[in-house]
Amino acid sequence: MTKEYDVIIIGGGATGAGVARDCALRGIKPLLVERFDIATGATGRNHGLLHSGARYAVNDHESAEECIRENMILRRIASHCVDETGGLFISLPEDGLEFQKKFIESCLSAGIYAEAIDPKEALLLEPSANPALIGAVKVPDGSVDPFRLTTANIIDAKLHGAEVLTYHEVEELIMEQGRVVGVKVLDRKSGERKEIRSRIVVNAGGIWGHNIAKKAGVTINMLPAKGSLLIFGHRVNNVVLNRCRKPADADILVPGDTISLIGTTSSKVLFDEVDNMYVTADEVDLLLREGAMLAPSLLHTRILRAYAGVRPLVASDDDPSGRSVSRGIVVLDHATRDGVEGFITITGGKLMTYRLMGEWTTDLICKKLAVDAKCTTAERPLPGSSPQKREQTSRKIHAVPTMQRESSLYRHGDMAERVETSTSAKRSLVCECEEVSVGEVEYAINALEVNNLVDLRRRTRVGMGTCQGELCACRAAGLMAEHGKYCTRRAKQDLASFLNERWKGMAPVAWGDTLRESEFTMWLYDGVCGLTTKKEEEK
Amino acid sequence: MIVKENSKNNFEQCIKCTVCTVYCPVAAVNPLYPGPKQAGPDGERLRLKRPEFYDEALKYCLNCKRCEVACPSNVRIGDIIQTARINHSKSKPGLREFTLANTDLVGSVATLAAPVVNATVGLKPVKAIMDKVVGIDHRRIFPKYSQGTFEGWMRKQRKAQSTFEKQVAYFHGCYVNYNNPPLGQAFVRVMNALGYGVQLLDKEKCCGVALISNGFIKQARRQAEVNVRSIRTAVLEKQLPVLATSSTCTFTLRDEYPHLLGVDNHDVRDEVELAVRYIYRLVQQGAKLPFKADAPKIRVAYHTPCHMEKLGWSSYSIELLKMIPSVEVTVLNSQCCGIAGTYGFKKENYETSQAIGEGLFRQIEASGCDYVVTDCETCKWQIEMSTSKRVLHPLEVLAQAL
Structure with a gap:
């Protein structure tokens, strides 16, 4: 039996779940297929930082604005996934206070509340912060649990008619007359293969989306950048700590649920490595050394584990570190871009903007399907967040x-x-x-x-x-x-x-x-x- | 590598082996208590996230420290639990806690009218009122107050004691002072027999253990500071060791002060010890105890109090008892008697308290001993109330044999 869906979404990360929920709320029938479990890719392998946008304020004004808007929305709609810890950008003697002024100006112009506070006050607010700090700026950072966030989106999507197939890997895209009309999937649990058809297919595969696009003969120039993090055994800090300087390695310490996370590193990796990420001894060393600049007690705190994720960045230039690449959202309508109808790729962006990515993608889907429905995901609380x-x-x-x-x-x-x-x-x-x-x-x-x-x-x-x-x-x-x-x-x-x-x-x-x-x-x-x-x- | 060895968060050393919960006397009988692992290292991690994770069920902890003795990873589980109570508990101490905790104040008033007080607290209507209004269980028997304090007796002894060339300082504690001066007198007799004179500290306050467990932390800290100052004078200026006869007082002075109250005592801690340990060492070094030849033969069973277990010193008491020719010693299993100071007096803890001690009481009755011997006064009250035996202190047994 073949069932017809309006949309098939490939990828069960936050983005895919966000698209599925938005579609379902607008009366479009989606099917989400994911080759493993939800949130197994980059969604589950990052800081879980509820960005205020401050980190991007100086270099990427657009991302910063997106962040602070989504930050405020998530506090409302996903309150059970968010911990409103607040954040500090601390300046150490070697950083100087030069950057701070520009930083605050950039934050304010992006709509991010940023206030310089006395170093003593900063230490009262976060006693684990490096006592050598010479300046601190308070920003509305927080933490967000990516697993909960994705789960809540899936629950709501299903509640409104979406279907979800985890452990189903897309092996091929079904193409008919230059049009993507469905997918051939492998059920990884039973070994069965089947065809599923839909009017539109959305590629929300994160870094793996590169290969999914290839199946439609489309090239997206993605840049896999590995980021490693360390998890500490308990909460070292209760306020997010950042360095007030140009973004660099291991300069964010996030309190997430019962633990604290330091990250990240950034290094270019090859596509055939993205399924098997290992954290190296050098990376551990770097994370600890830099982390201790934020909170010296990290040096004698038990480390639970190390892990790495791959950022799905879309290259706009050939920066080898992947850091100066825009974190902006990329929605590709392959009909206009490549002449392939019925196929959309949503990529770039970050966990923070998953909802907005869902909104933009669903707007495009609505246009293609001639559905006249407005996005409500910014107002409707997720299940669990009332x-x-x-x-x-x-x-x-x-x-x-x-x-x-x-x-x-x-x-x-x-x-x-x-x-x-x-x-x-x-x-x-x-x-x-x-x-x-x-x-x-x-x-x-x-x-x-x-x-x-x-x-x-x-x-x-x-x-x-x-x-x-x-x-x-x-x-x-x-x-x-x-x-x-x-x-x-x-x-x-x-x-x-x-x-x-x-x-x-x-x-x-x-x-x-x-x-x-x-x-x-x-x-x-x-x-x-x-x-x-x-x-x-x-x- | 740049990583340092020790974390200030001692709970991180926990590897979840759960042996602490196996040894917890409360967890075995009271399902409302989450057990030391949950209440201690596991809970601490959650409380670091948010103080709302503090569970008032932590009040069921006896502070017996048997979890710490059992722990193979050196986690100060009992301290973690008590510190959490100090920092987070929202239940404010009331009249009952005030009365139970202020052993000094209550003792000095009660000794003035000891016969009246002793008779009154034994009356059924009084017990009923204390149960219903104050929350002190009516089945509990109160320790008797003595007429006149130990300190009063010692003042009369000052001259005689100063004739000894070698001297020790004595931390008598509230129990010896207000309830059982004869124990202090027995200690003085034994020390005199060994050629040592006994003197009091310049100023002694209750060690504060009952204040800590009843939530009067500031007062406990003030009293600790007074005691440590007096101990410093004795140890550092007068070069005297400070001896005590109560295992809990000793443990509190040595370990609870720095760990729970943040009162530093590192410079004098090693000089504060139990009399039995000091005497045992003297005997090992050749001192002779002049035992009577005609002392009546008695059989005693030694009970190891929890804080004695924590100190690791019960063998000193046992070995001393074994030296007495007229005494036959059996050693009871080391387990909590259930009273834990003021804990067992509280109405809500009575059942737990008696259930914890049940095995011990049975073993005592089956042992065929004439007396139970122990270093802790509250264990004495509990065992005397719950079994048919009288309870003596090792030094009382020793003094009787001299």
């Missing part, structure tokens, strides 16, 4: 122990009411570091399209705490099996691949307590539980 409902939910789950209740509300906003808390069995913890209960895991398994433990982690933070899966992975795998997600053999495989994925992030920073803890995890799973996949492979 302040009144949050208050009701909080009261409803009042009997749940404080840490669990607050964690659940923090992660799911008013949707926390969907988490079963009525019995002590449902309230017992799966993940102790992040306070994820059995009820919450079951909610994710049943309602949020979870196929494996890594997917579950993106929905709930299971395994994202300091133990990195030591205590929770086996419990979660047990629940997955109990709910028919897989058999015992697959559960073991999934457990092993989850722990290996955790180890991949720990390996570049495996010293001190991080190493001790991973050794302990190995004892438990390999030594005590006998979890090894090697023997099975040999058989």
Whole structure:
């Protein structure tokens, strides 16, 4: 059976989810296809910084303006994904105060509230900041959880008629008479192949969009730029810290949920490397050295893991670092650009502007489909972000122990009411570091399209705490099996691949307590539980 | 590499082995308590994110520090929990907390009219009122106040004590002063028998342990500063070791001051110790204890108080007891008796308190001992109330045998 959709969106990052939601809200029937899980690409591999735009103010006025507008919108529509921490741009003696003046002027002209404050006041506001600072500017930075943001967009899109296929990889675009009319997908779980047709196909594949465009014979000159980050074990800072100077490596420290993140580096990589990013020792060294300039205590804070993402930048010149390239949004109508009808590419931009990217893309889709509907995504709160409902939910789950209740509300906003808390069995913890209960895991398994433990982690933070899966992975795998997600053999495989994925992030920073803890995890799973996949492979 | 060794965030050393929760006496009996791992290192991480993550259930922590003894990673779990309570708890101490915490004030008033007070607090209607109005459980038996304080007795002893060439300073604590001067007197007898005179500190205040656990932090800090000043005078000026007979007072003076109250004592900490440890060392160095030949034979069972376990010093008491020819010693399993100072007096904790101690009480009854011996006064109250045995301090047993 072939079903016809109005739009097929390729890519389950924030952008794809944003396009899907906008389409669905405007009465266009979209299908979103993603080769892995949602937010597996650049969406889930960045700072999670709710940019005020200040960072771009001096060099990229347009991006800065976009940022501050979207910043204010996200605080409203995605309140449960946003932490309104505020931000500081600090000047160190070696930076001087020269840049600060220009910086504040540029911020103000882009509509970004920026106020120079006394260094002493800055240290009171953020005690972890480098005490040597000679100046500080307050800006409305914050943090945003990309997994939650993408999930909330998907939930709302589906609520309004969108369909979503994760673990479906687009192998080919179906072309008829110079027109893209659908996609041939591989179901990665069943191995089945099928054709799905639509009136328009949107390429929201991030850096992978380069290859998707090729399938339509279209060339987009993308520039994969790798950015590496380090995650610290707990919140070192509660206010976003930036260096007040020309943007450079490792000069943003973001408090994200229970942890802090320092990043990023920037280096050019090849297209055949983008599926397998490793953080090098040199990058770790650089991140720590520069990070300590922002907050000296980073040098003796436990590092949980390191990871890297690839920015989907569209090259406008041949800058090798990828830094001076515009972070602006690029919507390509391939009909006018390349003579290929029914095909749109949305790229460039950043997590901050995912909604605006969705809006522009959907505007173009509407034009092509002759649909007359206005964008409402800037006004309609995402599911979970209604302040009144949050208050009701909080009261409803009042009997749940404080840490669990607050964690659940923090992660799911008013949707926390969907988490079963009525019995002590449902309230017992799966993940102790992040306070994820059995009820919450079951909610994710049943309602949020979870196929494996890594997917579950993106929905709930299971395994994202300091133990990195030591205590929770086996419990979660047990629940997955109990709910028919897989058999015992697959559960073991999934457990092993989850722990290996955790180890991949720990390996570049495996010293001190991080190493001790991973050794302990190995004892438990390999030594005590006998979890090894090697023997099975040999058989 | 540029990375430094130690973080000020001690909780980062936790590798989630959860052995602390296994050893927690409260977690085993009270499901409302999240256990030391959750309340300590795990919770601390969340509280660093937002103070709203503070859970008032942390009040169920006994501060027994058995979690810290169990921890293989040196995480100061008990300190983390107590510090969180100090920084975040919204429950304000009331009349009950004031009465229980101000051992000095209450003691000095009560000793003036000891017979009346002792008789009154034992009356059923009084107990009912204290239960309903104040929140002190009616099943709890109060320690008796003595007529006259230990300090009063010591003033009369000053001349006699000064005749000894070798001297020690004594931190007697509120219990010896107001409830049990005979224990202090036993200590003086033993020290005199070893050739040491005993003198008091210039000024002694309650160590403050009850103030800390009841939320009177500022007052605890003030008293700690007074005590540390007096201890400094004794140790640094008079070159005297400071000995105590209460394991909890000793532990508080040595460790809770710097860890919970931020009162620095590093220059004198090592000179503050339990009398049993000091005496054991003297005997090891050749001092002779003149035991009576005709002392009646008794069987005692030694109970290790939690803070004794934390200090790691119970073997000094046990070994001293073993030296007494007329005494046969058995050692009870090291487990919490459940009282934890003022904790067990509170109505909401009574059931937990008794449930924690249950195993210990059973073991005591089955041991066939004549007396239970322990270094902690509140363990004494709990065991005397909950079993058929009388409880003595090691130094009382020692003094009786001299």
